[in-house]
Amino acid sequence: MDLILSIYEIPVINILLKIIVILVPLLLTVAYFTYIERKVIGYMQARIGPNRVGPRGWLQPIADAMKLMFKEIIFPTNANKVLFIVAPTIAISTALAAWAVVPFGAELVLADLNIALLYILAMTSIGVYGVILAGWSSNSKYAMMSTLRTAAQVVSYEIAMGFALVGVVMASRSLNIGEIVAGQGGTGIWGWYMWPLLPLFVIYFVSGVAETNRAPFDVAEGESEIVAGFHVEYSGILFAIFFLAEYANMILISIMAALLFMGGWLSPFESVEFLSLGSSFLAGSSIVWLLAKTAIFMFLFLWFRATFPRYRYDQIMRLGWKVFIPITIVWIYVVGIMYYAKVAPWFV
């Protein structure tokens, strides 16, 4: 027992164990997120979705993963082989690296960075290089077109997203995610930043959908025009890696929305007194609240995909530049005014 404890004390092993504790559930969530996606979209289309592999189709993601692992990896003629392999590596490594600073509780964080928010923005931005290199190294027209679209789209929406986060930083006066969550505590549901920053909250999430190239902003994949976009030439495990990265990013956007705008692990019943809720489990902060809030946003991703037709490319650009960015700039001023007016309970 002492030996196990002393091994656990070695910093490298300690950190590696923590990484495993974060990544294994994350990857399992990604696998079952694809299953839930197919189920939810099926249900919204009056179908029942996958139900053949295992009871109620629960083993479907395992079967999909096995299939992808055993498929042949095809390199297109004249493709740049090095970049062809580097591209998915960049996509997955940045998507997973961003999780290093995501806190799951007041003390549950792998790397408690003071600039965690900037770090996450940087990681998601670098992730775009994966897409760009994939499209370029494939030596394919469709992949190239998709790359151009993605680059322009992600750059545009990153600005809106960045401005939305500026609002959060102004409200909490910190870039540390733990402190941002702590700043929302004390008054239950009304203390969350989603209320004073409502437009920024909506813009953050919609930009997040656009950043991850999900419907209705999935022109990068645009099945009807450019087949599958940047990963049209990818097969087997390399394709699976892009898939993993996309879904890991979706979950990251969801958990960030929960942390920054919906009070993270704080209970919505924090200050509710009736039925003696104030002292029970419901009122305490716990990871359950964080996961529940994250699940709401993950479901929204699927709901959007089942509902909205794909935006036309010029409409995406118009929405990003002419609607989102002006609204965020105006609201940043509003946040400033609220700060000076000391609007309770957020700016006291």
Next chain:
Amino acid sequence: MKQLTQFFNSLFLAELFKGLSVTGRYLFKKKITVQYPEEKTPQSFRFRGLHAQRRYANGEERCIACKLCEAICPALAISIESEEREDGTRRTKSYDIDLTKCIFCGFCEESCPVDSIVETRIFEYHGEERSDLLMTKEKLLAVGDKYEQQIAADRASDANYR
């Protein structure tokens, strides 16, 4: 004024929320999926599936090699060779339907003056090689012999509407 309401409608995503409410409602609606091998959709007696050749009750094959079906077949899937049998009647020497060409339009059945070539309700069949999908006279007659009751019943139900 109209422009103003339009502006606010688009700013507050009114139409998008309407769309979300529709899909949200469908999430809880009854699912219409038919789980095929276990469940099946109802079939019409006019269903046009695998072909068959019929016989009269006395065992005599109906086909008289008039070649009307061969002539009308839009996919040129039918090829017939005829001969004179010992008893002096005209019969087919060979009667082939290439199912890889057939479009299941049912014209052969319509054109047949003696109700010999018919399309049955059978649709769950397969061929492991191309030649399995070339229906010869023997195969067609075998199908007809096997499913004669069903075929006759279907023709009888359809007769009311002709």
